[in-house]
Amino acid sequence: MDLIQRIFEAGVIGAGGAGFPTHIKLNSEAEILIVNGAECEPLLETDKFLMRAHSRKIVRAMEEVGNHIKAKKLIIGLKRKYKEEIKELKKAIEDLDSRVELFLLDNFYPAGDEQILVYEVTKRSIPAGGIPLDVGVVVSNAGTMMNIYEAINDKSVTYKYVSIIGEVKKPSIIKVPIGISIDKCIEGAGGAKIEDYSVILGGPMMGKIINRCEVKNEVITKTLGGIILVPQNHYIVKRKEAPIKHIVNRAKSACIQCSMCTDLCPRYLIGHRLRPHRIMRAVSFSEINQEVLKEALICCECGICELYACPMGLSPRTINVYLKNEFRKNKVRYKKQDIKTTAKEIREYRKIPVSRLISRIDLTEYIGEKINGPYDIEALEVKIPLNQHIGKPASPVIKVGDRVSRGQIIGKVDMGDFGANIHSSINGIVYEVGENIVIKSEENEVIL
Numbered sequence: 001m002d003l004i005q006r007i008f009e010a011g012v013i014g015a016g017g018a019g020f021p022t023h024i025k026l027n028s029e030a031e032i033l034i035v036n037g038a039e040c041e042p043l044l045e046t047d048k049f050l051m052r053a054h055s056r057k058i059v060r061a062m063e064e065v066g067n068h069i070k071a072k073k074l075i076i077g078l079k080r081k082y083k084e085e086i087k088e089l090k091k092a093i094e095d096l097d098s099r100v101e102l103f104l105l106d107n108f109y110p111a112g113d114e115q116i117l118v119y120e121v122t123k124r125s126i127p128a129g130g131i132p133l134d135v136g137v138v139v140s141n142a143g144t145m146m147n148i149y150e151a152i153n154d155k156s157v158t159y160k161y162v163s164i165i166g167e168v169k170k171p172s173i174i175k176v177p178i179g180i181s182i183d184k185c186i187e188g189a190g191g192a193k194i195e196d197y198s199v200i201l202g203g204p205m206m207g208k209i210i211n212r213c214e215v216k217n218e219v220i221t222k223t224l225g226g227i228i229l230v231p232q233n234h235y236i237v238k239r240k241e242a243p244i245k246h247i248v249n250r251a252k253s254a255c256i257q258c259s260m261c262t263d264l265c266p267r268y269l270i271g272h273r274l275r276p277h278r279i280m281r282a283v284s285f286s287e288i289n290q291e292v293l294k295e296a297l298i299c300c301e302c303g304i305c306e307l308y309a310c311p312m313g314l315s316p317r318t319i320n321v322y323l324k325n326e327f328r329k330n331k332v333r334y335k336k337q338d339i340k341t342t343a344k345e346i347r348e349y350r351k352i353p354v355s356r357l358i359s360r361i362d363l364t365e366y367i368g369e370k371i372n373g374p375y376d377i378e379a380l381e382v383k384i385p386l387n388q389h390i391g392k393p394a395s396p397v398i399k400v401g402d403r404v405s406r407g408q409i410i411g412k413v414d415m416g417d418f419g420a421n422i423h424s425s426i427n428g429i430v431y432e433v434g435e436n437i438v439i440k441s442e443e444n445e446v447i448l
């Protein structure tokens with residue numbers, strides 16, 4: 001079986017982002033392979049852990065992928081401040097006599113945004129609406145490389161390393177089966193320290209907020225690497241929970257068109273025609289300009305405009321997300337820019353230092369906490385979504401009552417499909433088949 005077939009069989013998707021099927025991404029040739037080890041979302045520790053503890057696996061997988069895509073250069077982009085990780089990776093590169101190189105980044109946000117990382121490493125701006133391959137690059141993250149290593153060794157994607165931090169008794173890295181509930185993960189980190197908490201799934205800038213009642217229903221997927229507990233009345237929760245109508249009304253009454261949101265927008269700064277202040281003007285003053293509104297489609301949702309830049313506390317990012325959904329519903333797409341994209345000269349001076357960002361979003365108290373683990377957390381029950389990736393959901397190939405084992409395929413797509421296979425993450429009996437497959441361990445009582 002060749003590399004792409006193995007990756008396809010194992011159900012590998014991008015472990016850190018939208019969940020792009022990896023067998024499709026790697027079915028190409030590129031001059032440079034970049035592994036994203038920037039982990040720029042404040043507080044998260046997962047990729048750093050992987051680069052320390054599994055450096056050899058990452059380097060080996062990079063060699064395999066690099067040979068497959070015929071890359072001339074294999075580069076891991078990570079921050080200069082990750083001293084331990086740099087040491088471990090250098091050791092692995094030397095021991096394995098590998099051609100992998102390290103590229104050291106400053107500590108700014110969003111250094112890990114795919115397009116920003118490509119610019120930092122290569123000084124090539126990906127055209128707006130384009131992909132790294134447009135400038136001869138393939139980007140994958142450290143977690144994806146780990147999963148590729150496992151796939152090469154015939155292991156499918158059944159578990160995930162997750163950082164669980166914030167208001168938990170034991171901030172930790174945990175290794176959990178895909179489909180385990182968030183409340184079991186919180187238990188695994190010693191439980192919550194406070195009664196009234198909300199949970200950020202992912203990083204504080206781009207993650208999704210859920211409340212306490214939802215932690216039993218939400219589960220770990222192949223793309224979710226962070227759980228952060230914060231007080232229910234935390235600044236980030238309040239900002240992210242505001243309804244869109246309220247956000248638009250506030251924009252109408254308070255946007256002073258200062259353009260700070262645009263001046264600090266990282267995508268604007270690498271040369272994209274994305275001007276959140278113009279979008280805000282169009283929305284606020286009903287200046288119906290489709291071309292300006294369509295700029296929202298190239299927003300990466302990094303959150304700088306709303307959580308850092310805007311002096312009036314407005315939410316251009318949320319408005320962009322709303323517009324993107326509306327455009328998608330109407331099947332409107334962004335036409336890739338074909339003119340040469342050039343970064344703004346001022347860009348270097350407008351990078352957002354992570355320490356300043358952390359203090360702006362009120363997370364300083366969680367910095368420097370001891371991270372425990374890694375701990376293995378087992379589950380007696382998992383709820384595995386058939387759609388953890390972008391593209392077509394997998395089709396179930398099991399039925400209620402079937403006995404399944406860890407690693408067994410339970411949801412399938414065809415090799416030509418834009419999608420990914422799904423596997424059972426525990427041994428057990430299938431209890432429910434729908435959008436999610438519920439599997440209970442035989443140690444758990446199963447009533448069919």
Ligand code: SF4
Nearest residue numbers: 255256258259261310
């Ligand atoms: S930074 Fe805020 S006030 Fe200024 S233009 Fe952007 S949305 Fe309006």
Ligand code: SF4
Nearest residue numbers: 265299300302303305
């Ligand atoms: S979220 Fe705001 S700052 Fe980030 S890319 Fe979108 S418009 Fe730019």
